[in-house]
Amino acid sequence: MKIAISAQGTDMASEVDPRFGRARYFVIFDTDRDRITQVIDNQAAQDAAHGAGIGAATKVAEAGAETVITGRVGPKAFAVLHAAGIKIVSNIAGRVKDAVENFINGKAHPADGPGCDAHSGQGMGMGGRRGGGAFRGGGAGGGRGGCGCRRN
Amino acid sequence: MHFEVVVPEADEEAADAAEIDPMKVAIASGKGGTGKTSVAVALALSAQGSVEFLDCDVEEPNAHFFLKPEIRLCEDISLEVPVVIQERCNYCGKCRDMCRFNAITVFGETIMTFPDMCHSCGGCFLVCPQEALEVGRRLIGTVELGTTGRGIGFVQGRLRIGEAMAPPLIRAVKARSTDSRTVIIDCPPGTSCPAMVAVRDADYCLLVTEPTPFGLHDLKIMTGVLKRLKVSHGVVLNRAGLGDDTLEHWCLDKGIPIHLKIPFSRKIAEAYAKGIPMTEVDKDLRDAFTRLILEIGK
Structure with missing residues (x-):
């Protein structure tokens, strides 16, 4: 079985990247062969203005992963992963090596919903546009919530 | 055969007056809550001839509270x-x-x-x-068209709640302008895409600001943007008397005209809270706005 881990580096000693959509890399670990079989460079999604999670989830699905280990997954990425039948283990931090071992040993379990609202990985949500206006309310709006995606 | 053509002087003047092009004035700010709508409404009420008001602050259109238009048409924009x-x-x-x-x-x-x-x-x-x-x-929102009691043409956009893309709706509002002699565009705050779409193609942009560090900070960004868009601009200083004179010095230094100072006044705030434009409660301001619209018309 292949596991995709969002990672800040390309090997087992790397830290798990807390962001799913804008993770630096995805390390694909094959449990049958007990080693990393692929590293996905997620730079394109990091640079994307919108929809990083959708792009990242698509790459992970195409790599044939059955489980994702990461920090947080937004609603749109969750929808794609869910449609692809990929299990999500979220709220994971620390080294990739430990994350994989904990999962294999049954110490970490898949979640059944997205771990955060849209855009929370970007530091400031869409509400930020209104920022600064004393009479407009605070600027640090926490994104737009629900994903509104549609599976065709 | 000889024809002597004599053009009377009076006609010449009339021709000059007719030659003044229709003017599109955008009211923008950078910083939110500086008084864009108050200024835009006051300008619309002070302008001569046919006037049209476009509320392009589609995320929270509020000019209707002051102009009280009768809406006769509502279109879905998708x-x-x-x-x-x-x-x-x-x-x-x-x-x-x-x-x-x-x-x-x-x-x-x-x-x-x-x-x-x-x-x-x-x-x-x-x-x-x-x-x-x-x-x-x-569906991204609706465009509403109407007329105010004083005959001002009125168009406003209303973004669907939850919708993130304001620019296409703002373009739809502007597309419904009938090119009256004076078109007043009430812009959204900020300096991002919605504000750009609203001020683009204006003949003049009035930047409403306040004499505070926040007002100056956002004014600097907005003037930079307008230079890029090649839109001439000047400042209306609202809540004058509040804060300090740093902003005025900055404008002087950059050669940006300050057309009008609106005092920080309880009377204006009380009228605002009742939906009454400031020009209705302050005759001096009414005259000042009439002068302002003539000044930027040149």
Whole structure:
């Protein structure tokens, strides 16, 4: 079985990247062969203005992963992963090596919903546009919530 | 045969007056809550001839509270988004690779669309070799048209709650302008896309600000933007007397005219709270706004 881990580096000693959509890399670990079989460079999604999670989830699905280990997954990425039948283990931090071992040993379990609202990985949500206006309310709006995606 | 053509002087003057082009004035700010709508409404009420008011602050249009127009037409505005015809799709992924906004994705034998991510560029329809996409619609808001009691033409946009894309709706509001002699555009705050779309193609932009560090900070950004867009501009200083004179010195230094100072006054605030324009409660201000509109008309 292949596991995709969002990672800040390309090997087992790397830290798990807390962001799913804008993770630096995805390390694909094959449990049958007990080693990393692929590293996905997620730079394109990091640079994307919108929809990083959708792009990242698509790459992970195409790599044939059955489980994702990461920090947080937004609603749109969750929808794609869910449609692809990929299990999500979220709220994971620390080294990739430990994350994989904990999962294999049954110490970490898949979640059944997205771990955060849209855009929370970007530091400031869409509400930020209104920022600064004393009479407009605070600027640090926490994104737009629900994903509104549609599976065709 | 000889004709002597004599043009009377009076006619010459009339011809000059008629030659004044229709003027589009955008009221913008950078910083929110500085008084854009108050100034825009005051200008509209002080202008001569046919006047039209476009409320382009589509996320929270509020000029109607002051102008009290009678709305006679309400149009839905929507964007074209792709809808998949499942039996035609061969999952080639060309639409996914084309979309810069990740509004459509393909993996294995699954295709998913995210209508709220779509910017309606139409690229996916063009690249699909299977003609597997048909046009669907995403409602982004409404445009309302009407007239105020004083005969001011009124158009406002109202963005659907939850919708993120204001620019197409702002363009729809502006497209419904009838090019009256004076068009007043009440712009959204900020310096991002919605504000750009609203001020673009204005003949003049009035920047409403206040003499505070926040006012100056955002004014600097906005003047930079307007220079790029090549829109001439000047400042209306609201709540004058509050804060300090740093902003005035900055304007002087940069050669940006301060057309009008509106005092920090309880009387104006009380009128505002009742939906009464400041020109209705302060005759000096009314005269000042009449002078202002003539001044920027030159």
